[in-house]
Amino acid sequence: MATNMATLGAPPAPREIPHTVSPSLWILAWRRLRQDRVAMISMAIVGAFLVLILLSATGLIAADWSREVGVNYAPPTFMGPDASSEAAPAQAAKAAAGETLASTYHSTIVDPLADVLAQIRGEGKPKAPAAGADAGAGSGDASVDPLADVMADIRAGKGVTAPVAETRAATLPFGGDKWGRDVLKKVIKGSETSIAVGIASAILATFLGTVFGAVAGYYGRWVDDFFNWFYSVFSSIPYLLLILAVAAVLKQKGLMTIILILGLTGWSGVFRLIRGEYLKHKAREYVQAADAIGASNMRRIFVHIFPNVSHVVLVQLSILAVAFIKSEVILSFLGFGVPVDVVSWGSMLNEAQNELILGKWWQLVAATIAMATLVTAFSLFTDALRDALDPKLKGMAGH
Amino acid sequence: MTAYIVRRLWQMIPTLLGVILLVFFLFNWVGGDPAYVLAGKISNQEQIDNIRRQLGVDQPYYVQLGIFIKQVVTGDFGASWSTNESISHILATRLGPSLTVTVPLLILDTLIAIGLALAVAYVRGSLTDRMVMIVCTVGLSVSILVYIIVFQYVFAYKLGWFPVQGWGNGFWENLIRYSSLPILIGLAVSIAPDLRLFRTFFLDEINQDYVRTARAKGVGENRIMWVHVLRNASIPIITNVMSQLPGLLVGVFLIERFFSIPGIGREVILAVERSDFPVIKAITIYVAVATMVFNLLADLMYKAVDPRVQLK
Numbered sequence: 001m002a003t004n005m006a007t008l009g010a011p012p013a014p015r016e017i018p019h020t021v022s023p024s025l026w027i028l029a030w031r032r033l034r035q036d037r038v039a040m041i042s043m044a045i046v047g048a049f050l051v052l053i054l055l056s057a058t059g060l061i062a063a064d065w066s067r068e069v070g071v072n073y074a075p076p077t078f079m080g081p082d083a084s085s086e087a088a089p090a091q092a093a094k095a096a097a098g099e100t101l102a103s104t105y106h107s108t109i110v111d112p113l114a115d116v117l118a119q120i121r122g123e124g125k126p127k128a129p130a131a132g133a134d135a136g137a138g139s140g141d142a143s144v145d146p147l148a149d150v151m152a153d154i155r156a157g158k159g160v161t162a163p164v165a166e167t168r169a170a171t172l173p174f175g176g177d178k179w180g181r182d183v184l185k186k187v188i189k190g191s192e193t194s195i196a197v198g199i200a201s202a203i204l205a206t207f208l209g210t211v212f213g214a215v216a217g218y219y220g221r222w223v224d225d226f227f228n229w230f231y232s233v234f235s236s237i238p239y240l241l242l243i244l245a246v247a248a249v250l251k252q253k254g255l256m257t258i259i260l261i262l263g264l265t266g267w268s269g270v271f272r273l274i275r276g277e278y279l280k281h282k283a284r285e286y287v288q289a290a291d292a293i294g295a296s297n298m299r300r301i302f303v304h305i306f307p308n309v310s311h312v313v314l315v316q317l318s319i320l321a322v323a324f325i326k327s328e329v330i331l332s333f334l335g336f337g338v339p340v341d342v343v344s345w346g347s348m349l350n351e352a353q354n355e356l357i358l359g360k361w362w363q364l365v366a367a368t369i370a371m372a373t374l375v376t377a378f379s380l381f382t383d384a385l386r387d388a389l390d391p392k393l394k395g396m397a398g399h
Numbered sequence: 400m401t402a403y404i405v406r407r408l409w410q411m412i413p414t415l416l417g418v419i420l421l422v423f424f425l426f427n428w429v430g431g432d433p434a435y436v437l438a439g440k441i442s443n444q445e446q447i448d449n450i451r452r453q454l455g456v457d458q459p460y461y462v463q464l465g466i467f468i469k470q471v472v473t474g475d476f477g478a479s480w481s482t483n484e485s486i487s488h489i490l491a492t493r494l495g496p497s498l499t500v501t502v503p504l505l506i507l508d509t510l511i512a513i514g515l516a517l518a519v520a521y522v523r524g525s526l527t528d529r530m531v532m533i534v535c536t537v538g539l540s541v542s543i544l545v546y547i548i549v550f551q552y553v554f555a556y557k558l559g560w561f562p563v564q565g566w567g568n569g570f571w572e573n574l575i576r577y578s579s580l581p582i583l584i585g586l587a588v589s590i591a592p593d594l595r596l597f598r599t600f601f602l603d604e605i606n607q608d609y610v611r612t613a614r615a616k617g618v619g620e621n622r623i624m625w626v627h628v629l630r631n632a633s634i635p636i637i638t639n640v641m642s643q644l645p646g647l648l649v650g651v652f653l654i655e656r657f658f659s660i661p662g663i664g665r666e667v668i669l670a671v672e673r674s675d676f677p678v679i680k681a682i683t684i685y686v687a688v689a690t691m692v693f694n695l696l697a698d699l700m701y702k703a704v705d706p707r708v709q710l711k
Contacts, residue, residue: 233417236687238646241667245422245679248671249429329542330653334668349544356552368545375540 025311025389032388039384045377053192061188186343187366193344194332195374197258198325204263205324206317209270214301216271217278227271234268243327247336258337262324270316277309311389318382322375329371345371404695411691415471418687423467426676427460467680476681481673486681489666496566497662500578500654501647504585509640512590516597517624520605523598532598535591543588547657550584564659581654596639600632607631633704641697645690 023031033039055061216227234242242265250257281287282305290304331337332346345367352364458466470476476486519531555563561580567573604610605628613623652664659665663682670678701708 229413229417232414233421236414236418236690237421237683238686238690240646240652241683241686244667244671245425245683248674248676248679249425326542330544333544334656334671336671345542346544349542349548353544353548356548357556364545364548368541371542372537372540376537379536379540 029311029385029388033384036384036388038380039388042377042380042384045373046381049191049195049374049377052188053195056188056192057196061185183363183366186348186363187345187370190343190345190348190367191370191374193255193338193342194325194328194346194371197255197262197328197338197344198321201259201262201266201324201328202317202320204259205266205320206270206313208263209267209316210274210313212267213271213274213276214278214306217275218282218297218301218305220279220282224275227275231268231271234265239265240327240330243331244336247331253337253339255338255342258328258331261331262327266320266324270313270320273312273316274309277312278305281305281308315382315386315389318378318385322378322382325371325375325378404699407695407698411688411695414691415684415688418684419468419471420464422680422683423464426680427463427467471684476677479670479675479678481670481675486677489678490663490681490685493661493663493666496573496660497651497655497664499570499573500581500585500660500662501651503574503578504582504589504651505640505643505647507582508586508589508593509636511586512593512597513629513636515590516594516601517629519594520598520601520628521620521624523602523605532595535595538587538591539595543653546584546587547653550580550587551657554580554583564657566660577658577660581651581658581660584654585651593639597632597636600635601628604628604631630704634701634708637697637700637704641693641700644693645686 033043052061212227212230216224237245243261246261246265250261278301287300287304290300295304328337328344329346329349332344333350334346335350337346338344348363348367352361352367355361356364474487478485479489515531519528522528551563555561562577566577601624609631610623610627613627614620618627651662652667654660655662655665656668666678667682669675670682
């Protein structure tokens with residue numbers, strides 16, 4: 001449009017009319033973002049996580065996270081089983097020393113199994129898996145995990161292919177959990193769940209908040225009164241209490257349920273901001289101009305005004321995603337979140353809580369590092385995004 | 400002033416009605432038939448009908464809503480479904496332990512955060528400032544669960560400085576012996592965000608003309624920060640602290656759960672686990688009312704700290 005006018009105006013004029021297309025908000029913001037080194041690094045980290053969960057969601061990596069590849073609580077080491085067979089008794093002793101709860105059960109797990117499996121690994125590697133299974137069922141597994149048969153039944157019932165009792169590694173590079181599953185793969189799968197839930201519910205909450213705020217701010221009068229009342233109702237119940245109350249009534253567990261819980265309860269902050277923006281924008285001249293050319297109300301709200309407030313929406317989306325990832329972790333930890341057969345950072349922390357007392361720290365560390373890295377990067381990126389999109393706000397919120 | 404308070408109290412009624420409707424919608428409509436929850440798995444139709452009659456859920460919705468509103472107005476929410484303890488008694492006995500942890504936590508948190516934020520704002524832009532901000536950002540990104548798990552393991556379980564969990568009978572025993580570690584964890588979690596926030600409030604004030612004027616007429620730096628800047632930044636700080644108050648009642652529920660502190664938060668989690676709807680309903684209503692009252696108190700405190708504020 002602008003370039004057309006420039007070319008139309010150019011030929012009759014004796015000299016070239018200097019014409020510059022002023023850069024859009026997004027281009028300006030991108031330039032500012034590019035100059036911010038912290039922002040670029042954190043964006044790269046968030047991007048890496050997103051690639052990771054995409055790969056994991058499509059099954060390219062960590063699809064077999066539930067396979068029990070190591071012994072129970074396989075300790076993390078890159079050195080192989082030899083180094084750990086010395087470490088294992090020490091740990092078992094340590095666990096047994098101060099520990100009353102379940103210590104006898106668990107210390108007997110770690111010790112004999114390391115030896116048995118070291119043997120299996122040492123001599124029986126070329127053995128047929130069936131033979132390994134027999135040996136495992138006969139001597140190792142039965143004494144190790146009394147619930148192995150039950151678990152196998154459960155798995156068979158669920159249609160999950162029961163893992164053939166193959167040679168189990170005595171150690172894993174990043175450790176194993178209670179069932180000997182690789183913690184690294186588990187963390188990747190858990191990241192997928194937690195981040196996907198966080199982002200999906202943030203999109204839902206931002207959508208609701210934006211639509212409510214746009215309608216309330218644009219129409220004003222009784223519509224505004226109604227939504228303000230709605231807002232004051234939601235904001236007078238503390239967020240976590242509201243989440244728990246909704247979790248209490250929604251019986252079936254599932255990813256959809258937790259997305260709904262977070263999304264339906266978390267829109268109020270977005271609403272307040274967007275409503276304010278629409279109040280401000282609806283009196284502007286460009287909206288009057290839109291009115292003059294006969295644009296409908298809906299068109300004015302979503303086609304004319306919305307692009308001018310979309311940067312606020314984007315920043316809110318990003319803030320909510322961080323908040324919801326944290327909330328999901330707490331909900332899943334308490335057991336009101338993801339179902340039992342789905343792993344998330346919250347369910348990992350839940351397991352890690354008991355493991356720590358036994359001295360098995362690796363799952364806790366893995367989940368914590370993954371979450372802290374992502375959330376730090378995401379928050380720094382959000383701060384930078386807000387500063388880039390709205391330089392007037394710079395320094396407003398703790399940056 | 401009185402007219403203002405009366406009007407504000409009057410305005411709470413529609414909001415409270417909204418909260419009642421929301422809670423009613425959640426628990427009486429979305430939540431399904433409570434008789435099945437209550438009767439459990441071993442039940443026949445006759446039992447279920449009995450329970451339905453007792454609870455009044457065989458009545459039409461408007462009658463049930465009427466019953467609920469009456470419960471809210473009289474403050475008598477009946478008895479817990481799982482323990483049959485009266486709800487007013489549950490709340491009365493759980494409030495004390497919650498306050499024992501939250502009140503010292505809130506006071507210490509606010510004071511420490513204000514002190515640190517003033518110090519950091521004073522050296523703004525320096526290496527110290529940046530390091531503190533980085534530590535805060537990273538500290539914020541670690542889940543509260545990790546703080547609780549690790550602190551409890553290290554300080555109570557390994558080092559034995561504090562009891563791993565428990566609750567006694569005497570107030571001082573509870574406060575000193577059982578609440579110290581929970582309060583410490585609460586501080587570790589809440590100082591970082593407050594420090595970040597308060598710092599920006601101070602930074603907004605520190606470049607104002609009145610600070611330069613004060614400095615020009617020879618006021619000491621300490622007085623400028625602690626009197627001039629702090630007083631002018633106190634309105635957003637009050638807003639922030641007051642908005643935390645109602646959430647604090649519930650907000651330390653994770654801590655209460657880990658340390659077996661018989662407070663409101665642990666009660667909420669237990670109630671959610673047991674589908675004990677009356678308890679959750681009552682706590683939600685009470686906390687919503689508390690939120691509205693604290694908002695009003697915050698507005699009244701604005702007037703106290705800043706006489707320019709006009710209450711309308």
